[in-house]
Amino acid sequence: MKAGKPQTPNPKSQSEQLRETARILLKEKKADLVIGYERGSSKRRARPVVIRDEKDVGRLIFDDTCGPSLVPFLRKTLRAAKDRNSKSQTPNPKAVTPLRVAVVAKGCDGRALVQQIAEGQLKRDQVVIVGVGCDGIADQRRGASGEKRAASCERCRYPNPPVYDVFVGEPVEVGTGDEFAGVAEFEKLASAERWAWFERELAKCIRCYACRNACPMCYCEECFVDQTKPLWLGKSAERPDTTLFHLVRALHSAGRCVDCGACERACPLGVRLALLNKRLEREVRERFGYTAGLSMEATPALATYSEEDKQEFML
Amino acid sequence: MSDWEPKIVAFLCNWCSYAGADLAGVSRIQYPPNVRVVRVPCSGRVNPLFVLKSLENGFDGVLVSGCHPGDCHYISGNYIARRKFATLKTALEFIGVEPGRVQFSWVSAGEGEKFAQVVARVTDDVRKLGPAKRLVKSAEAGRAGATLQQSRGGGE
Numbered sequence: 001m002k003a004g005k006p007q008t009p010n011p012k013s014q015s016e017q018l019r020e021t022a023r024i025l026l027k028e029k030k031a032d033l034v035i036g037y038e039r040g041s042s043k044r045r046a047r048p049v050v051i052r053d054e055k056d057v058g059r060l061i062f063d064d065t066c067g068p069s070l071v072p073f074l075r076k077t078l079r080a081a082k083d084r085n086s087k088s089q090t091p092n093p094k095a096v097t098p099l100r101v102a103v104v105a106k107g108c109d110g111r112a113l114v115q116q117i118a119e120g121q122l123k124r125d126q127v128v129i130v131g132v133g134c135d136g137i138a139d140q141r142r143g144a145s146g147e148k149r150a151a152s153c154e155r156c157r158y159p160n161p162p163v164y165d166v167f168v169g170e171p172v173e174v175g176t177g178d179e180f181a182g183v184a185e186f187e188k189l190a191s192a193e194r195w196a197w198f199e200r201e202l203a204k205c206i207r208c209y210a211c212r213n214a215c216p217m218c219y220c221e222e223c224f225v226d227q228t229k230p231l232w233l234g235k236s237a238e239r240p241d242t243t244l245f246h247l248v249r250a251l252h253s254a255g256r257c258v259d260c261g262a263c264e265r266a267c268p269l270g271v272r273l274a275l276l277n278k279r280l281e282r283e284v285r286e287r288f289g290y291t292a293g294l295s296m297e298a299t300p301a302l303a304t305y306s307e308e309d310k311q312e313f314m315l
Numbered sequence: 316m317s318d319w320e321p322k323i324v325a326f327l328c329n330w331c332s333y334a335g336a337d338l339a340g341v342s343r344i345q346y347p348p349n350v351r352v353v354r355v356p357c358s359g360r361v362n363p364l365f366v367l368k369s370l371e372n373g374f375d376g377v378l379v380s381g382c383h384p385g386d387c388h389y390i391s392g393n394y395i396a397r398r399k400f401a402t403l404k405t406a407l408e409f410i411g412v413e414p415g416r417v418q419f420s421w422v423s424a425g426e427g428e429k430f431a432q433v434v435a436r437v438t439d440d441v442r443k444l445g446p447a448k449r450l451v452k453s454a455e456a457g458r459a460g461a462t463l464q465q466s467r468g469g470g471e
Binding site for chain 1: 391395405409449452
C-alpha cells in the first residue's frame with residue numbers, strides 16, 4: 001500500500017488539512033464539536049481530544065499513532081449531552097437542539113459508524129463523518145518505534161471510510177490478497193490443536209474488559225458479564241469463564257465487527273482476540289452475504305433471515 | 316469409565332419438538348434415557364449462552380430442537396434461530412470444541428419417530444466423543460450450578 005501511494009498534490013500534511021477542515025466545520029457551525037486525536041504522553045502516542053473552539057484546532061493530529069477508535073467517545077459525548085438536557089429543569093434552548101458532532105474516522109471507524117447507524121444507535125444527522133485515508137496503524141508491540149503495522153491493518157480492505165461528509169487528504173489504495181488467510185491457515189490445524197491454542201491464548205486473559213471497552217461495536221448499557229440475575233459468568237479469571245466471555249463477545253459481534261483491531265491493541269496481555277471474530281466475519285459473509293459497516297439501510301445479518309438460508313447442519 | 320453415560324440437555328420448543336417428544340412417549344417409542352428436556356417457548360428463545368452454560372456446567376452434549384422452517388408458531392423465530400445456530404456452531408468448532416457436542420434439529424409435533432431417532436443419534440455421537448472436557452468448569456461445576464439456582468427468579 002505504502003509503495004504504490006501516489007504523491008499528494010496538496011503540499012500540506014494530512015494533519016494540517018485536518019485542522020483546516022475542523023476550523024471550517026466549527027466556524028460555519030456545521031458541527032458543535034470535533035472529536036479527533038492529539039499528541040499523547042509520548043511522540044509515539046495519540047489520545048482522543050474534543051475540540052469545542054476553533055482556536056484549539058491546532059491540537060489535532062493524524063498519523064499512524066492514531067489507533068484507538070473514537071466511536072466509543074462519540075457515544076459517550078452524545079449520551080452526556082442527552083443526560084444534561086433531561087436533567088435540567090429549565091432546559092437551555094441552545095442545549096436542546098441536538099448536538100452535531102464531527103468525528104475523525106479512519107476506514108474501520110467509518111464502517112463502525114455506518115454499522116451503528118444501521119443498528120439504530122446513532123442518527124445520521126448527529127454525526128459529521130470526517131473521513132481520513134489510513135495507511136495503517138503502527139503496532140507499538142511489534143516494533144520498538146512502531147514501524148510495523150498492526151495485524152488488522154495488514155489485512156485491511158477498507159482504508160477509506162465507505163461513507164463520509166468531508167474527506168481529508170488522499171484516498172489510500174486498497175490492499176489485495178486474501179484477508180482471511182490467517183483464518184484459513186489456522187483452520188488447517190486439528191480440532192485438538194486449535195483448542196490447545198485457544199486455551200493457551202485465553203489463559204493470559206485477566207478479564208479487565210479493555211477489549212470490550214475499546215470496541216466500537218460494544219455499546220450495551222449492561223454487558224452480559226456484568227449481569228448478576230442470572231449470573232451468566234463467574235467473576236473469576238478461571239479459564240472456562242474467560243473462554244465463555246470471549247466466545248460470547250465474538251458471537252455478539254458476529255456480522256457487526258469491522259475488524260478495526262481495537263480489541264487486540266487495547267489488550268494489556270496481547271491476547272490474539274481478532275482471529276475468532278475474523279472467522280465469524282467470513283461465515284456471515286459466505287452464509288448470509290453480509291459485510292458489516294457498508295450500508296446504513298441493510299438490516300444486520302443476525303437480526304434478519306432468509307427462507308433460503310443454508311441448513312446443512314440441522315438434523 | 317465403563318459405567319459412564321452421556322448426559323445431554325435438550326432445549327425443545329413448546330409447539331413442535333416438545334410435542335414431538337410427547338408423541339414419542341405416548342406412542343411408547345423407545346429412545347435413550349440420556350436427555351434432560353428443557354421446554355422453551357421457541358427455538359428462537361435459545362440464547363447461545365444457554366448452550367455454553369450447559370457445557371460449562373458439565374453436560375456432555377446439547378441438543379436444540381424447534382419447528383420446521385415455515386411452521387414457527389411465532390412466524391420467524393426458528394429462521395432467526397437458524398442464523399444464530401450457524402454462527403454458534405462455527406465458533407465452537409473453530410475454537411476446537413468437538414463437532415457433535417452441540418447439535419440442532421427440526422422436529423414437528425407429528426414426528427415422534429424422528430424425535431426418537433434424533434435423540435438416539437445425538438446420544439450415540441456424544442458417547443463416541445466421550446465425557447466433555449473442553450469448556451467444562453469441572454471442580455466448580457457444583458458451585459456454579461448453585462449460584463445459578465440462587466439467582467433464579469430474577470429477570471435477565
